[in-house]
Amino acid sequence: MLKGQKRENMPTDSKVNGIHHRTGAPVVNASTIGEVIAVTSGDGVLRLFQADRDSLAFAIHEGVILSMARESRSWLTGGEDGRFLRVSMEGEVEEIASFGSKWVDCVAADGEHFACSSGKMVYVWSPDRSQPELLEHQSTIGGLAFNTKRKQLAASHYGGVTIWTRRGNRWTKSVLAYKGYHSSVTFSPDGKFVVSTMQENAVHGWRLSDSADFAMSPYPAKINSIAWAGNNPYLVTSGANEVVCWPFKGKDGPMGKYPICVAERKQIVSCVEGFPNVNALLAGFHDGTVVLTEIKHESIPVVLRDAKDVEVTAIAVTETGSDLLIGDAEGEILWFKMQ
Amino acid sequence: MxxxxxxxxxxxxxxxxxxxxxxxxxxxxxxxxxxxxxxxxxxxxxxxxxxxxxxxxxxxxxxxxxxxxxxxxxxxxxxxxxxxxxxxxxxxxxxxxxxxxxxxxxxxxxxxxxxxxxxxxxxxxxxxxxxxxxxxxxxxxxxxxxxxxxxxxxxxxxxxxxxxxxxxxxxxxxxxxxxxxxxxxxxxxxxxxxxxxxxxxxSLDRITEFEPDFLESDHDHEHDDDITSISLTSETALDYDKFEEWFSTLLRTRGQNILRSKGILDFQGMEKRYVFQGVHMLMDGSPMDDWPTGGRRASKIVFIGRDLESMRLQEGFDACKVA
The missing domain is CATH 3.40.50.300 (P-loop containing nucleotide triphosphate hydrolases)
Incomplete structure (x- = not known):
């Protein structure tokens, strides 16, 4: 047994097809590798879930696990304790770096490189170097993402998004400027667009070929969760009382097109995730409701979990779509077998 | 928990x-x-x-x-x-x-x-x-x-x-x-x-508690370029629409020089005391609790800021009184 590892015997109760775990700390993130889902919480614990097995819990950070990203067979995590860690699918923990009293706000990986941010600095590790390269920015980093199609790394911050492109063995910089704070960033699956969420209740996008930019707004609330879903693909977003799905097909992406809006309810959407291999998405709401819906006009959502007055903070699905995990702000984790 | x-x-x-x-x-x-x-x-x-x-x-x-x-x-x-x-x-x-x-x-x-x-x-x-x-x-x-x-x-x-x-x-x-x-x-x-x-x-519902003599006190203000304060009072009820118009224009156009503002207001036709609190151009206000029974109803508003004299605050405030 590794230090901090324990096989969990938490109080659970079985609902229809579901197993409930109560952890006592807000769920922060969930991430899938194959048929295993890793969940991180505000008490520094990472839990591994898999169908028909006991969940495993590993106390890896002191305090909140702020960020998480997947590699091919491991997860990267960043914490309030200033540590940047790698956790294998077996729960083995490797400390990559430690930043003392500064938080590790963001982490990202593309299979070849991996990176984290602490304050204004991004640290990138490459296979041909033993030490990380330091990339400095004008303000604290809100989001980090790799573009696997173009060997690029995006860092979002106040005033826009910086795109770092790997040329030879160094990173060269270009800035996509747009006023306001950009709190997270992601590349489209084809690598042609970069999109950021903003403090100002908006999503902003750029086409990388010519830096043409477009605003996707307004939203009634801040957008804390975005994901790529469906066959278009769509950028699916929280922050409204329905899931707003922006089409990114073709060379113009969503420019000049209307979004598809699904799963309308009275509450604001707090968490979204694509459902693998089908044109559907999962949406969690501020009141705890979770629905599954097709991404098409007038689709009828299926309620997977009823309201319980606690915000949904994480949703993940296994790669085959057989099992589903939901986490909330009060620390409840629901493992759910899809029929 | x-x-x-x-x-x-x-x-x-x-x-x-x-x-x-x-x-x-x-x-x-x-x-x-x-x-x-x-x-x-x-x-x-x-x-x-x-x-x-x-x-x-x-x-x-x-x-x-x-x-x-x-x-x-x-x-x-x-x-x-x-x-x-x-x-x-x-x-x-x-x-x-x-x-x-x-x-x-x-x-x-x-x-x-x-x-x-x-x-x-x-x-x-x-x-x-x-x-x-x-x-x-x-x-x-x-x-x-x-x-x-x-x-x-x-x-x-x-x-x-x-x-x-x-x-x-x-x-x-x-x-x-x-x-x-x-x-x-x-x-x-x-x-x-x-x-x-x-x-x-x-907190809006603590403004009166935090400053017990808020409605009673009246502070003189000085005329110079430094930060000063002004307080305005009225025994006559105010017209909500007129106040809203005057105050929102004031914050929008002069909010940079108004550091803090707060007030307790008596609007005609409103049973509860209207309380607000502002920082520069942003403000938060709502009707809070009932006026004390038997006590006098009066409005008071205070500003802390620069160049307040030029904002003709007294004049603007007086124009909000119910005719």
């Missing part, structure tokens, strides 16, 4: 050397049985080592929303959001600002960011001033004046190092800038923590 309760946030301002670190160390080391997280900036006077201390770079962001003086503390939005994910419940959060910081962006963060407002609430702005150096600092740095103007409580510290005549002069100067702040004389920041924490000074 109620995870939905708002955690109070106290903002601690003051110049370098005034005693912020002394006070923070007291808060972190005293046996008070409470859990306080402290957010300090990298230019702090000396290091404080504690697992509940978060080290940040102060970052003031302009919002891209057309409001020119709408600035927020971006680092605070990020850190507060992170702290709210902790498993253990915090009793309070204390934010230390850099010596020369303008308190407005910190206060405005709580008006602008809905998530911050949902999970935390601005409790009070506490400004520590050094009795020995304050006069010189006020003459040389406009930030010293702003920190006093924004304060709910001013800790007049190091009183043992100046003679009583000077102390009286310094205190008068503080009152001239901000007659509504409570002044606490201290040496080495020694005072009960409940005089600076848990004051609820920014």
């Amino acid at each position: 109620n995870m939905n309760a708002q955690v109070p946030v106290t903002v601690l301002t003051g110049f370098l050397g005034a005693g912020k670190t002394t006070l923070l160390n007291r808060i972190l080391t005293e046996q008070h049985g409470r859990r306080y997280a402290v957010i300090v900036n990298e230019f702090g006077e000396e290091g404080i080592d504690n697992d509940l201390v978060v080290d940040v770079d102060e970052e003031v962001f302009e919002m891209n929303n057309g409001c020119i003086c709408c600035t927020v503390r971006g680092d605070l939005i990020r850190i507060l959001s992170g702290l709210m994910k902790r498993a253990d419940k915090l009793d309070a959060i204390i934010v230390e600002t850099t010596g020369l910081a303008d308190p407005a962006p910190v206060a405005q963060t709580f008006f602008v960011d809905q998530e911050v407002a949902d999970h935390t609430k601005l409790d009070a702005i506490v400004t520590i001033v050094d009795a020995v150096h304050l006069e010189l600092q006020l003459d040389e740095h406009h930030e010293a004046e702003e920190q006093i103007a924004f304060a709910d409580v001013v800790l007049l510290n190091k009183t043992d190092l100046v003679d009583p005549a000077i102390l009286g002069r310094v205190e008068a100067r503080i009152k001239k800038i901000n007659p509504y702040a409570k002044i606490r004389r201290t040496t080495s920041c020694t005072l009960p923590l409940d005089e600076i924490l848990g004051l609820d000074a920014f």
